[in-house]
Amino acid sequence: MRRHRVASGEVIAMNINELPTDAVYAQLGTSPGGVGDDEADARIHQFGYNEIKKARKTPLIYRFLAQFTHFFALLLWIAAGLAFLGEYLDPGQGMFHLGCFVVAVIIINAIFTFVQEYRAKRAAEALQRLLPSFVLVIRSGNEKKVNSRDVVPGDVVLLSEGDLIPADARVIEQYGLKVSNTSLTGESKAVKRSAEPTFEEEFVDNPNLVFGGTTVAAGSGKAVVFATGASTEFGRIAQLTQTVLPEPTPLQREIHKVTRIIAVIATIMGLVFYILGDIRGNAFWINFSFAIGIIVANVPEGLLPTVTLSLAMGSQRMAKRNALIKNLNSVETLGCTTTICTDKTGTLTENQMTARKIYANRKVFEVSGTGYEPEGDFYRDGTILTDQEIEELVPLLSTAALCNDASLVEDGGIPGILGDPTEGALAVAAQKAFDIDARRSENKRVSVLPFDSDRKRMTVVTESGGKRVAWVKGALDSLLPCCDRIMAGGETIELTAELRDEITETCESFARGALRVLAFGYREVGSGGYSVEDTEKDLIFLGLIGMIDPPRPEVSDAVRRCKDAGVRIVMITGDDSVTASAIARDIGIISDDPVVITGSQLKDMNHSELVERLEAEEIIFSRMTPEHKMRIVTALQERGEIVAVTGDGVNDAPALAKADIGIAMGIAGTDVAKESADMILIDDNFASIVSAIEEGRGVFDNIKKFVTYIFASNIPEIIPYIIFVMFPASVGYLVPLTIMQILAIDLGTDMLPALALGTEKPEPDVMNKPPRSPDKRLLDRALLARAYLFLGPIEALAAMSGYFWMLSKSGWASGALYVSDIAYRKAITMAQTAIVITQVANGIVCRTARGAVHRIGFFTNRLLLVGIVAEIALQIFIIYHPIGNTILNTAPIDISDWLLLIPFAVFLFVAEEARKAVMRHVRRSGNR
Amino acid sequence: MYRRILLAVDGSFHAEAAARYAIHLACACGAELFVVHMGESAAGRESVDRVVWYADSRGLDVHGIVETGAVVPAIEAIVRREQIDLTVASLRHFFKKTIIKDLMASLPCSLLAIRVAHLGRLTHLKKILVPVIGGMESDERAYLTSKLANVFKGTVTALHVRMVSRSGFMRLTHEKKDIARVHARKRVKEFVDTLSSYGVAAEIKTAIVSDATDAIVREAAAGKYDLIILGASRRDFLKQLIRGNPVERILEKAPCDVIVWRPVK
Incomplete structure (x- = not known):
């Protein structure tokens, strides 16, 4: 053994x-x-091979075929099957064309949905590439x-x-x-x-x-x-x-639910009206085609592809705001985000250490400037220092420049540093006072005692004019004991206990302001070997420099917008609690007394304790490793939160995959983190997350807008059938709107304007509301009432008015019409045109859910204008082109007939805008 | 419960790495240990010698047995002859077509098949994961778990895996998950209580998933567990054909050591 x-x-x-x-x-x-x-x-x-096995994936062909077997598709298959059966049993009723249309709809839906769901998970391959x-x-x-x-x-x-x-x-x-x-x-x-x-x-x-x-x-x-x-x-x-099973997004759940509800409603209505027709003694085929018509009219065929494209458009807008979306469904999930777990360094901050305060000659000075830009001034009590006054900082800044391995560089005109960020900040501060390259040339390096974590100091010995000097920097607690004198007022005086206390207090006050503090000292040395023990002793204390990785300027505003939007921000950082709290307070993440949990505390905490502690409104996790993120995300999700998480390392990948929205850093992120994420921040900037949330919220609103638009047209499509069944004589014993016309509206004229509604920018007040609850329904009562009880009936009125007016104009008063009658063909053309024209007005009013349309500008959605033009052009083709006439049994109508329908569109517009105004007034009154 | 333990070694490094479980378990139970090698290879004999020496140095009553002949019938004969309570053998990173599988089918005593995956944490098994799918619990499992937890001073987590279909998973709300968790706690409570009676407190976790294998591997990886104790289950041919063998898949994917336990018949 x-x-x-x-x-x-x-x-x-x-x-x-x-x-x-x-x-x-x-x-x-x-x-x-x-x-x-x-x-x-x-x-x-x-033990097996040294390889990371890829997760088994469902073959693409199965994933494609699955698009033909989901509930929505099955319903349409049944409709198509019934239509083909009808054609077989009683040819010449147009059932074959109907069946073909429905099959085409299934195929189009399948392709769009497949493309939506096709997202290769390549994290395993990325890991494999690293071996x-x-x-x-x-x-x-x-x-x-x-x-x-x-x-x-x-x-x-x-x-x-x-x-x-x-x-x-x-x-x-x-x-x-x-x-x-x-x-x-x-x-x-x-x-x-x-x-x-x-x-x-x-x-x-x-x-x-x-x-x-x-x-x-x-x-x-x-x-x-x-x-x-x-x-x-x-x-x-x-x-x-590979094994993290992403939770279905709120939108996926909602669409899942909505498709079933609609399908059930459609089927029930089809059956009910079939039975009603049967009771009234209508012929079987009339009832049969009627039932299929009802089903097809009710099912919003374009819903799934429109949702997909709306998400895609949302993702394009996000890309313009530096958020690259990998998983389309994540677009809308962003709108539901209730908590953002964010890193600090590089995301909330610049990731560029900058010197902010200096303690020298027993005085405190401020330094201006941002990042690695070597431009800035020195201040004392708010007054800028003159060149002469800056001289008293030179010994300290010389130490900062000489005891330093970093150098200043420019990359494409952008200032940067080579080396450690802290040393870079010191070099930049010194450069603001003098040319550090010249200073380094004058003082040739003779020896270096590198920094190590035990003694926490670094020393560089230089020679200038035959004189050798040891420049020392380090943590105050390690450097101060090595000093016995201090430079004050241009003189070297003894470092008394009082002075030591003063220095320590100053250092602590710097640290409380989230500054990282380094102390500096020097002494003249002789030639020969330079050991730590002989060199780093009897030093003259020069002062302190406090540095900070400053918050990004746009972050404070982004944090405020998050708070307005009811989104909680949880900072998860590797920094210590003091620094983390100071930065969080500075940018507004915390205000009162936050809960601070350190890595070691989290380690000792069991799961239920963690879930409980997460109830706190303001919470910071400090001294965390990427390993801890997964725990925090899981606990937040168990609390019912929708969580967005940022990350960059490979160790972050599981948390990114587990989160509702995994956000990888575009600049600092590893390939594996990017592969696992749903979204990549191109500029690593927290503010871009907030912009993306705004877009995400807009997407849900947009989906509601086009659902309203699509549903509204269902009413004028159904009403003619109902009238036909209930009062067949009044409509000449023929349906005032054929099934083919319904499909031409749903899959033709409606399609582009519906898509265009998906491209609407978020409404101005979208970030002043709390996150959408995942339980909030897409098909809520307000939407259904607006579409079915308000907009739809106006359109139905227009359609039936157009139908009867045209029959009347053609001289029909009563009796049975024939499908080939020109009066009937013109009448159904009129009904369809009425729906199309009122849908133009509907498209415009649906652009806003609450606000007045004129406030967002009539011409701000160019795609909608294009959609409306295309809608009208297609209708003109259907009315005036022989092919359109043949397929849909339509007939040309006069220009004056169009003019008759326009007042209905105007009425719909005015009525809907008035309704919105009343609703706004009621809401304002309620708020008061 | 375990008074006489048989340890089968085949001369491989892997089998010796796995032997430590048997030795420590025998120490914890105060059991007699029989180290058996079937065959004539020098490596096998040397392996038996090393294990016997080590077990002896731990104060165990240990016997080395080297025999020839067909492995499974011979071990079965030794088990019956020596009235063995538990047989321990090493398991590779797969289960199919191994002698262990045949032993599981034929031996009348309990059996532990051990797959050692991580040699960097030998005898440092701080975290033990015990997945519980359905309600296949017994006093013996709790006894075994408690002995391993005590001997390695490890903590135990009982992971109740509740299976739902993929479409069911889509419909799960947080409220439904909370209800499922409460339900799961009740299902695992008996096991945890028995464990507690052996002096080991266990944390309960619930995974509501459509794939139990993934859930177990995920928890093992996320929680950095050192050992998974799995219960072996007999699956009919059709079920295995359709869904595969979960033990096989866990052995292939688990990032830590795995013990597959089959209770006494």
Whole structure:
């Protein structure tokens, strides 16, 4: 039994990171010469290949075929089947054409819906791409190049700069080895690896471990593989990303529900009117075609493709506002978002450290300017410093410039930095006082004592004019004990206890203002070797510089808009609580006393406690890792929240996939995060999320607008049938509007204006309302009443008036009409034209749900204008072209006949605008 | 409950890695351990020697047995002869066409099949996940779970998996989910109570899903569990043909060690 050590009676818990090298070999059944080739083959059989298996996907063809079998489609199949059956049993009744039309509708719907749902989940492929194809291992004592798929636990992997690491492994030898875990954590800074046993509580935090999918940034080394394939950290994330079943979006649920409701209503109405006709003694085929007509008239055939296109148009508008939508359904979900879980750095802030305050010569100064732009001034008590006054800052700023590895660069005219952001901020601050390149040239670097996390200091020794000076910077608590004097008023005086207190208090006041503070000191040194102990002592304290990663200027306004819109913002950051709270307060996320939960507190918290704590209105999660996000998102969702989450690292991918809206950063985001997200922020800017929410809310309103538009025309399509069944003699024993005409309206003239309504911009008050409740119905009473009881009857009145007027004009008074009668053909043409003309007015009034149309401008929706023109052009074709006449049995009417119908459209417009005005007045009165 | 435990090894590294479960379990139960290898390979004999030495060093009453012949009938004979309560064997990353499958069908005692996946956390099993689908609970399962939790000082989470159809999933509201969770707690309560009687407190979680395998793997990955204890279930041919074997799929995908447990017949 290969074991490192055993204590009698107790299991000794030893992770691979806690073992010395020889025990690592023993535990993994290997040696410095690696495993043998035969053993490697055996281990492939035992542990499997080192690969991340892709989730099984439903083949595309099945997904396409599924579009023909959903409830909505099944209903239309039945209608088509009945029509074909009718044609077979009694040819020549036009049933064949009807059947073909319905089948065409099913196919069009299927294609559109399939395109909508077709979204390749490529996260697994993206993860797979991060694994190398070949790696160098030691097997049977020899170096060997093997396919990364064949790497097994116990393999000794050779690592060198630029290599992709094939699996999770324990480092056993290293020479300046640094790895970049960017692909795993999003952290861009390379981290050192060691070969010594380490004892970090969190397994992945141990610096003697390397993980599959990450890269060797510098140095070289050897590591023994302990986990492959699905057992690696990458494998775990892949499982999470692939197996997270996204919750159906509120709109998907609603459409699911609406289609069933409509289908049931249509079927019941069809059956009821069939039975009524039968009771009245109508012929079977009349009742039969009537029933199908009722069903077809009631089913809004264009609904699904119109919803799809509306979402697509919404996503296009979002793209213009820097939010790239990957999943169309997410567009509307954004409108329901109740909580945004956002990162801080780079999303709420600029991700550009900037020096804001300076303490030097026992005085506090302010620094102006933003980001890495080396323009700005120095102030004291609100007064700008003169060049002479700036001189007293020069020793401090010189230290900031010389004890600094960052340099200032320009990329396409945009100022930037090369190096650590904090050092970059110091260089920029110094550049505002003098030319740092010239200063660095004058002071040649002689030696460097690099920063390390134990002593928290960095020292640079420079030489100028034969004089050598050690410039030191570091955290105040580590630097102040190294100082015995202070520069004040141009003189060097003793650093007394009072002065130390003053410095400490100043530092604390800077920190309370969310500033990251560094202290600076210097001393003259002799030539020779420079050890930490001999150099970083007896320093002269120069002062403090406080820096901040400032909030993006547009974020405060975006936060305010979120609050107005009833959307809660939860900050999840890796920063400490003080910094996180200060930034959150600065930009308005918190105002009172927020609940602050740290990473370690969250770790000790059980699920129900977390759910309970999330009730707080203002909450900040500090010192969080991406791992924690998934927990927070799950808990929020269990509270019934619709959650949007931002993320950039691979570790964020599961939370992004789990969230209702996963938002990946376009600039800082890894490929895997982008693959898992529903939306990508092109500019990484929080304000773009808020803009996207505004668009999302507009989409639901728009869907309601065109549903109202489509439903309103159902009434004038049904009323003629009802009159025909109830009072057949009054309409000449023929239907005043044929089934083919209904289809021509629903799938022809109505289509473009309906689509155009989906492109309406959000109404101005859309962000002044709370988020739409997921329980709020698309087909609510108000919508149905507006469409069926108000707009629809006006259109029906127009249609029937047109029909009777034309019959009267043609001299018909009573008696049976024939399908081929010119009077009948003109009359049905008139009825259809009446519907089309009133639908033009309907399209215009449907542009707003509450506000007056003239307030948003009559010509602001160009697509609607195009749609109206196309609608009228198609109707002209139907009336005046022989092909249109043949298909729909229509006949040309006079221009004067059109003029008769226009007053109905005007009446509809005026009546609806008056209704809206009354509703606004009632609402205002209610608010008072 | 387990007084005599049989551990089958085949000379592979994987089987030795899995052997530690049997040894620690035997320690926890105060059981006698029989380390068995069927065959004549030197690797197998050496493996038996190492395991016996290690178990002996832990103060166990341990016996090494090396025999030849057909594996399954021979092990079955040893089980009957030695009145074994529990047989432990290693399981690869698949289940189909393995000797374990045949052992599960024939052995009269309880059986643990262990798949070791992560060698970096050996004997550091802080988090144990016990999926509960339906109501297939028993005192023995709670006993086994409690012994493993105690020996590794791990915490236990009982995951109740409630299956719904895909269209049912579409219709689920948060209210319905809350009701399902309450219902699930009742279903798992018996198991948790038994576990509690063995001195182990368990957290209860509920997953309402259309795919139980995905839910278990997802929870194991998200919660960074170190071990999954699965109950083996007999599936008829048709069910297996249509929906596949969930154990097989979990073995393939799980990011941690997996124990498949089949109770005594």
